[in-house]
Amino acid sequence: MAHLFLIFMLLITVSSSLCADVLSSILESKKIRVCIWPEYYGISYVNPRTQELVGIDVDLAKEFAQELGVSLAFKESSFATLIQDITTQKCDIAMFAIGHTPERKERLYLSSPHLASDVYAVTSKSNKRIQTWDDIDQKGVVVAVAKGTYHVALMQKSLKKAKLLIVDSLHAREQEVEAGRADVFMTDYPFGIRMVEEREWAKLIAPTQAFHVVPYGWAMAQSESRLQERVEAFIVAIKHDGRLLEAAKRHHLEPIIFSE
Numbered sequence: 001m002a003h004l005f006l007i008f009m010l011l012i013t014v015s016s017s018l019c020a021d022v023l024s025s026i027l028e029s030k031k032i033r034v035c036i037w038p039e040y041y042g043i044s045y046v047n048p049r050t051q052e053l054v055g056i057d058v059d060l061a062k063e064f065a066q067e068l069g070v071s072l073a074f075k076e077s078s079f080a081t082l083i084q085d086i087t088t089q090k091c092d093i094a095m096f097a098i099g100h101t102p103e104r105k106e107r108l109y110l111s112s113p114h115l116a117s118d119v120y121a122v123t124s125k126s127n128k129r130i131q132t133w134d135d136i137d138q139k140g141v142v143v144a145v146a147k148g149t150y151h152v153a154l155m156q157k158s159l160k161k162a163k164l165l166i167v168d169s170l171h172a173r174e175q176e177v178e179a180g181r182a183d184v185f186m187t188d189y190p191f192g193i194r195m196v197e198e199r200e201w202a203k204l205i206a207p208t209q210a211f212h213v214v215p216y217g218w219a220m221a222q223s224e225s226r227l228q229e230r231v232e233a234f235i236v237a238i239k240h241d242g243r244l245l246e247a248a249k250r251h252h253l254e255p256i257i258f259s260e
Contacts, residue, residue, distance in 0.1 A: 022092050022220070023227040030070045034061045035077035035091035035219075039170065041194030042251040043097045044074075056115075057095040057218075059247045064095075064234055080148035083107045086221055093231065097190070097216040101150045109222045112235050113215030114244055116258040119151065120192040121184040121205040123177060130183050133207045137162045144173040144182035151186040154212055174199075188214070189256050215258055 026032045036044035036057065043055040053074065065072040075091045082094055086108055100110050121143075123130040130136060136143060141162040145151040146169060155164050165182050167173050170191070176182035178201060187195070195202040217235075220227055238244040239259055248257050 021226050022224045023230060026068065026070055026092055026227075031073055032065050032068060032070050032093070033073045033075050033091040034065075035075045035082070035085050035094035035096070036061070037078050037096045038076055040096050040190065042190040042253050044095070045194075054251070056247045056251045056253055057097060059250065060114075060238065060244075061095045063238065063243060064231070067234060068230075078148070082219060086219055089221075092220070093227065094219040098219045099150050099188075099214040099216055101153075101214075104219065107222075108219045109224070109228055110219055111217035111228070111231050113217045113258040114235055114239070115216040115248075115253065115256045116213055117188040117190070117216065117256045118207055118213045119154065119186055119211050120189060120207070121186055122174075122192055122195045123184045123203050123205055124180070124201045125203045126201070127180075127183055127203075130205065133205055133211075136184055136205070141184070142176075142182040144176045144185040146170045146173050146185075150214065155186060158212075190253060193252065216256075 020028075036053070038044060038046040038053065040055065044053065044057050045055045046053050058074075061072060061074070075085070077085045077091065077094060077096070079098075082098065083104065085091055086094060097115055098104065098110065100113065104110060121130070121133065121136055129138075130141070135141070137159050139161045142165050143155060143159060143162050144165045144167055145155050147166055152166055165176065167176060173182070173185035174195070177185050178199075184205065192204045196204050218231060220231065244257060244259070245254070248254050
């Protein structure tokens with residue numbers, strides 16, 4: 001009888017653990033696990049010289065953890081593994097400027113945006129035929145995009161004359177342009193700024209008018225309403241008290257702040 005009672009109590013404990021919401025688990029463990037992509041310049045970027053993790057979402061993750069009164073553990077993720085990392089509970093929340101796309105909205109909860117970026121193109125200074133945005137969608141032009149980014153579906157829909165080249169990684173699209181096998185690759189404002197600052201050969205091409213502005217937020221599991229509410233309250237607060245603007249200025253991202 002005692003044996004059956006112990007099994008019953010164990011089942012209750014396991015069941016309670018499985019049913020516990022993420023916010024309760026965070027507060028109980030005194031730790032929040034935040035997924036970041038460590039190659040996202042200005043957002044969540046490991047400086048190759050110092051090995052320091054820097055960026056606006058790194059700063060804001062620290063602010064959020066401090067408000068919760070918990071420690072912070074960063075977990076490496078990427079756009080390609082984002083959905084899996086959230087749904088398998090590798091992390092409690094992903095904070096690396098995650099674009100609002102239909103696919104992600106179907107699988108994840110995306111927070112209200114704190115940033116919004118249009119699409120930019122990176123070409124080489126030696127490329128004579130790509131001088132303006134209007135030069136991109138022309139016959140003979142090769143446009144590179146990285147698998148797993150929203151640029152794939154966007155450019156499949158947008159390009160009428162140019163050839164689309166889908167590569168396996170962000171580094172590969174950069175290599176294709178530098179080697180001359182592609183004329184441009186498509187990216188967003190933070191990564192475009194990184195290329196200009198770190199690559200002598202790179203030139204940034206901005207759209208002449210709004211092309212496809214994408215709001216960026218953070219991602220959580222769809223079922224975690226308490227964590228979602230806490231995050232939304234935090235976003236409202238940092239927009240009103242100046243912390244978002246302050247963090248954006250530190251990382252030269254003022255042009256893409258979403259302050260509404």
